Amino acid sequence: MSTIAAAPAAATTSAVLEVDRLHVEFSTEGGCVMAVKDVSFTLGRGEILALVGESGCGKSTVAMSIPRLLGDTRARIEGSIRLDGVDLATLSERQMRHVRGKDISVVFQEPMTSLNPAYTIGRQIVEVIRQHEKVKRSAAMRRAVELLALVGIPDARRRLSAFPHELSGGMRQRVMIAIAVACDPKVIIADEPTTALDVTIQAGVLDIFRRLRDTLGTAIVLITHDLGVVAEVADSVAVMYAGRVVEQCSTGEIFARPAHPYTRGLLGALPSRALMRGGRRRLADIAGVVPPPTVDPDECQFAPRCPRATAACVAARPPLAPFVPGHRVACIHAGGEETA
Amino acid sequence: MIRFSLRTVGLAAITLVLASIVIFIGVRLLPGDPAQVLAGEQASPELLAAIREQFGLDQPLWVQYLRYVGEALQGNLGMSTRNNIPVTDLLLQRLPVTLELTALALAVAIIVGVSAGIVSAVKQGRFPDYVANGLGLIGLSVPSFWLGLIAILLFSVTWHVLPASGFVPFTTDPAGNLRGMVLPALVLGVGLSAVLMRQTRSALLGQLSADYVRTARSKGVGRGTEVRHAMRNSLTTVVTVLGLQLGGLIGGAIITEQIFVLPGFGKLMVDSVSSRDYPVLQGAVLLTVTAYIVVNLLVDIAYAYLNPRIRLNGGTE
Amino acid sequence: MTAAVSAVVPARPRPQWRRIARRFLHRPMAIVGLVLVLAFIALAVVGPMLTSDPDLQDFQVVLSPPSLAHPLGTDDLGRDVLARVANGARVSLLAGVVSTAIALVVGITLGLISGFYRGWFDAVLGRIVDVLLAFPFLIFAVGLAAILGASLTNVIAALAISQVPAVIRIARGEAMSIRDQEYVSGAIADGSRDGAIILKYVLPNAASAFIVQATVAIPAAIIGEATLSFLGLGVQPPNASWGILLTGAQQYLAQAPYLAVFPGLAIALTTLGFNLLGDGLRDALDPKGHR
Ligand SMILES: Nc1ncnc2c1ncn2[C@@H]1O[C@H](COP(=O)(O)OP(=O)(O)O)[C@@H](O)[C@H]1O
Numbered sequence: 051m052s053t054i055a056a057a058p059a060a061a062t063t064s065a066v067l068e069v070d071r072l073h074v075e076f077s078t079e080g081g082c083v084m085a086v087k088d089v090s091f092t093l094g095r096g097e098i099l100a101l102v103g104e105s106g107c108g109k110s111t112v113a114m115s116i117p118r119l120l121g122d123t124r125a126r127i128e129g130s131i132r133l134d135g136v137d138l139a140t141l142s143e144r145q146m147r148h149v150r151g152k153d154i155s156v157v158f159q160e161p162m163t164s165l166n167p168a169y170t171i172g173r174q175i176v177e178v179i180r181q182h183e184k185v186k187r188s189a190a191m192r193r194a195v196e197l198l199a200l201v202g203i204p205d206a207r208r209r210l211s212a213f214p215h216e217l218s219g220g221m222r223q224r225v226m227i228a229i230a231v232a233c234d235p236k237v238i239i240a241d242e243p244t245t246a247l248d249v250t251i252q253a254g255v256l257d258i259f260r261r262l263r264d265t266l267g268t269a270i271v272l273i274t275h276d277l278g279v280v281a282e283v284a285d286s287v288a289v290m291y292a293g294r295v296v297e298q299c300s301t302g303e304i305f306a307r308p309a310h311p312y313t314r315g316l317l318g319a320l321p322s323r324a325l326m327r328g329g330r331r332r333l334a335d336i337a338g339v340v341p342p343p344t345v346d347p348d349e350c351q352f353a354p355r356c357p358r359a360t361a362a363c364v365a366a367r368p369p370l371a372p373f374v375p376g377h378r379v380a381c382i383h384a385g386g387e388e389t390a
Numbered sequence: 391m392i393r394f395s396l397r398t399v400g401l402a403a404i405t406l407v408l409a410s411i412v413i414f415i416g417v418r419l420l421p422g423d424p425a426q427v428l429a430g431e432q433a434s435p436e437l438l439a440a441i442r443e444q445f446g447l448d449q450p451l452w453v454q455y456l457r458y459v460g461e462a463l464q465g466n467l468g469m470s471t472r473n474n475i476p477v478t479d480l481l482l483q484r485l486p487v488t489l490e491l492t493a494l495a496l497a498v499a500i501i502v503g504v505s506a507g508i509v510s511a512v513k514q515g516r517f518p519d520y521v522a523n524g525l526g527l528i529g530l531s532v533p534s535f536w537l538g539l540i541a542i543l544l545f546s547v548t549w550h551v552l553p554a555s556g557f558v559p560f561t562t563d564p565a566g567n568l569r570g571m572v573l574p575a576l577v578l579g580v581g582l583s584a585v586l587m588r589q590t591r592s593a594l595l596g597q598l599s600a601d602y603v604r605t606a607r608s609k610g611v612g613r614g615t616e617v618r619h620a621m622r623n624s625l626t627t628v629v630t631v632l633g634l635q636l637g638g639l640i641g642g643a644i645i646t647e648q649i650f651v652l653p654g655f656g657k658l659m660v661d662s663v664s665s666r667d668y669p670v671l672q673g674a675v676l677l678t679v680t681a682y683i684v685v686n687l688l689v690d691i692a693y694a695y696l697n698p699r700i701r702l703n704g705g706t707e
Numbered sequence: 708m709t710a711a712v713s714a715v716v717p718a719r720p721r722p723q724w725r726r727i728a729r730r731f732l733h734r735p736m737a738i739v740g741l742v743l744v745l746a747f748i749a750l751a752v753v754g755p756m757l758t759s760d761p762d763l764q765d766f767q768v769v770l771s772p773p774s775l776a777h778p779l780g781t782d783d784l785g786r787d788v789l790a791r792v793a794n795g796a797r798v799s800l801l802a803g804v805v806s807t808a809i810a811l812v813v814g815i816t817l818g819l820i821s822g823f824y825r826g827w828f829d830a831v832l833g834r835i836v837d838v839l840l841a842f843p844f845l846i847f848a849v850g851l852a853a854i855l856g857a858s859l860t861n862v863i864a865a866l867a868i869s870q871v872p873a874v875i876r877i878a879r880g881e882a883m884s885i886r887d888q889e890y891v892s893g894a895i896a897d898g899s900r901d902g903a904i905i906l907k908y909v910l911p912n913a914a915s916a917f918i919v920q921a922t923v924a925i926p927a928a929i930i931g932e933a934t935l936s937f938l939g940l941g942v943q944p945p946n947a948s949w950g951i952l953l954t955g956a957q958q959y960l961a962q963a964p965y966l967a968v969f970p971g972l973a974i975a976l977t978t979l980g981f982n983l984l985g986d987g988l989r990d991a992l993d994p995k996g997h998r
């Protein structure tokens with residue numbers, strides 16, 4: 051597609067997005083749900099960071115808290131999220147509205163329900179353009195056609211007047227991406243953008259992200275539980291388990307030297323051949339269940355499911371510490387022998 | 391769209407035909423022999439037979455029905471037995487009053503009910519929500535004829551600000567006409583406002599937590615636009631409720647006209663029951679039911695228009 | 708459902724009545740509703756025993772405002788309004804409960820059969836229901852009352868018949884959705900008799916919908932009776948009904964406003980009670996629904 055490789059990932063200098071010690075709690079009837087605990091990462095210009103982990107480990111909560119979409123009533127958020135050095139928590143709701151859709155945009159997990167069923171595709175794309183730029187409706191419409199073409203929707207002009215239910219899931223997800231990229235955002239948060247799609251369409255969607263990164267230098271937080279997707283497009287990876295990041299490094303590292311037993315478990319069911327071909331597999335089913343999110347004991351949360359767990363694992367929670375340069379892991383056995 | 395409309399219209403037409411049969415039979419079931427009513431108590435058997443023959447009452451019921459429908463389609467609904475005026479003339483004379491009353495009440499209900507429902511949903515769990523909910527429950531519980539009496543007691547008897555009765559046609563004295571319509575329209579509109587408020591609130595609350603509203607917020611739109619997105623998808627509910635409640639509005643109009651002495655359709659209907667003026671009753675009920683079916687048809691079509699899924703698929707969901 | 712599960716017939720889900728009761732009792736407004744409804748029933752059942760004769764005329768105290776001897780005042784014939792309101796409550800309770808009970812029994816039977824078997828019966832009944840629903844409720848009731856003649860029994864009959872179509876429609880919908888559940892298909896496959904299936908599975912599972920419908924239908928019938936009587940098509944004077952009391956009050960609005968206030972308040976509070984009770988039951992039975 052593109053020959054200009056704008057930014058080789060890990061080597062970026064200035065961080066666009068810095069998430070620092072993020073904590074998110076929901077108060078529910080069943081008690082306080084600690085969905086995200088002490089999550090930190092930085093994202094450079096043109097970098098694609100993959101956030102992986104089993105369902106329920108807090109990925110979407112991280113995603114939603116970045117553009118402050120969690121709603122302030124039931125969620126308690128701590129830590130800081132900085133966009134180009136500006137702490138988003140200090141912005142008023144009005145200022146935040148200028149950030150959403152313009153600097154940070156989101157592609158949601160559910161392509162079938164994330165578009166308004168009563169509005170045409172064109173109207174929904176034009177809405178975000180005219181929200182942030184002073185342009186005429188006709189100019190915005192022309193722009194919408196370009197965007198639809200960009201995300202690979204054939205016959206774009208005619209599609210403008212289509213309603214969401216007339217499009218397939220893959221087409222809807224492309225429309226969501228068109229909306230997300232409409233205002234050339236600095237950061238796109240894509241929450242499992244391909245999970246609901248079938249394999250052939252997935253490749254096309256991932257291609258769009260890669261192209262955006264290459265041509266516009268967009269930074270992308272790509273949430274997935276598909277390691278094939280990670281191998282294909284991500285520059286770096288953060289593995290989450292029960293609300294925490296347990297391992298963080300470059301994509302090459304994670305496949306070459308997976309250090310956390312949980313990560314290895316995830317990789318276990320992934321034949322390398324499939325990896326090479328860009329084939330996709332779901333995360334392996336690791337025996338055991340995720341602990342309830344209402345408790346946060348001072349121990350390794352993965353210990354009950356871990357083949358290498360020892361008494362030391364439940365004596366204190368292992369910190370996320372450097373394993374080799376550029377590779378951090380939260381496991382006291384990380385330095386041990388490689389064969390699991 | 392066309393296929394959908396044709397089917398809907400066809401079904402409505404069948405319903406209308408069956409309803410007209412029900413009305414026709416219902417009126418025959420009313421106590422009293424129509425010929426006797428026409429001829430008076432002391433009529434001789436010969437006179438009764440003559441009248442029966444003249445009005446076709448000696449024919450089989452289905453012949454009578456077909457004849458009635460044939461005449462009705464030409465605008466002839468028979469003669470009032472009480473004052474020998476064509477029923478059609480009577481109905482046309484009373485129609486504007488009822489139309490004005492229900493239209494005003496409908497406007498009141500839509501404006502008050504829908505906006506209160508929106509405010510209540512947007513401010514869920516806060517003061518305006520409690521106020522709207524409380525008023526909604528009261529509006530739902532107070533029967534309209536009592537509300538009418540209380541309104542007359544307060545505004546006419548005690549404060550003398552609005553008339554309790556005395557209808558003047560709009561063409562004669564527009565201001566006087568409206569002054570006379572204020573209380574009836576408000577009284578009639580209260581119940582429907584309450585229903586609309588509650589339904590709008592619950593529909594909108596459901597839609598406000600939908601994924602597409604979150605998408606809208608992620609685009610950086612304000613709260614107002616978010617609510618507009620959700621409201622657009624709640625309109626189908628609002629329209630459906632309006633259609634379902636229209637019967638209540640028509641029923642309410644009967645009583646409201648009775649209380650405020652408005653010379654409308656409802657009053658005509660009740661009076662014709664007590665004076666056994668069955669041709670008038672039959673005509674009035676037939677016209678009301680026709681109007682009701684037609685409006686419900688319009689609601690169905692509006693529903694399809696508001697919901698692109700039905701519109702394009704030409705079928706039901 | 709996975710293939711492994713479909714082989715086993717899952718147990719019939721039971722509504723958890725204790726949980727529902729607890730949820731209901733946690734809502735203050737629902738309790739207010741319950742209290743209002745109980746007060747109404749008490750007024751209707753024991754009220755007439757405690758008050759004086761509602762038809763006793765006393766020309767010494769014509770149109771006298773509320774006092775110790777007559778807490779709600781007296782009407783134009785010197786009759787005690789409290790006694791007449793209590794008597795009216797009895798009429799309302801009869802009209803509301805009996806007509807709703809009849810409508811529910813008839814409507815549920817027809818609706819369940821229609822929804823369970825579908826076929827020609829369903830088609831014909833559905834058409835009839837459509838036609839009957841094309842009549843505004845009150846017009847239908849007025850027409851029936853005119854055909855049957857004005858009396859309490861006929862008002863009850865008219866209200867019952869007018870309510871049947873709506874009940875049929877609800878029962879039919881419930882029967883159709885429950886019939887498709889696995890535990891019912893399982894029972895059908897096991898060769899259980901249809902009647903037994905309807906009684907054992909369909910009816911209990913649809914019960915909550917019918918309970919909620921009853922809390923809607925009873926106040927509608929109470930207002931319906933009052934309205935018909937108010938229009939002179941229902942209970943006839945000198946019998947006391949809340950509607951009759953309001954007809955009488957209309958002439959004396961200026962001299963004796965309390966004549967209009969108390970019977971109307973009785974209707975409003977009773978209806979409010981049923982509405983709150985219905986809201987509370989709905990929330991308790993379906994906590995996820997928005998309200
Ligand atoms: N709005 C909410 N209220 C209460 N709990 C929530 C809410 N959103 C998410 N959670 C809980 O937080 C945890 C993480 O959820 P989520 O971020 O959606 O995980 P993932 O996207 O990785 O599947 C889960 O236990 C989930 O039940």
Ligand SMILES: [Mg+2]
Nearest residue numbers: 106109110159
């Ligand atoms: Mg998620």
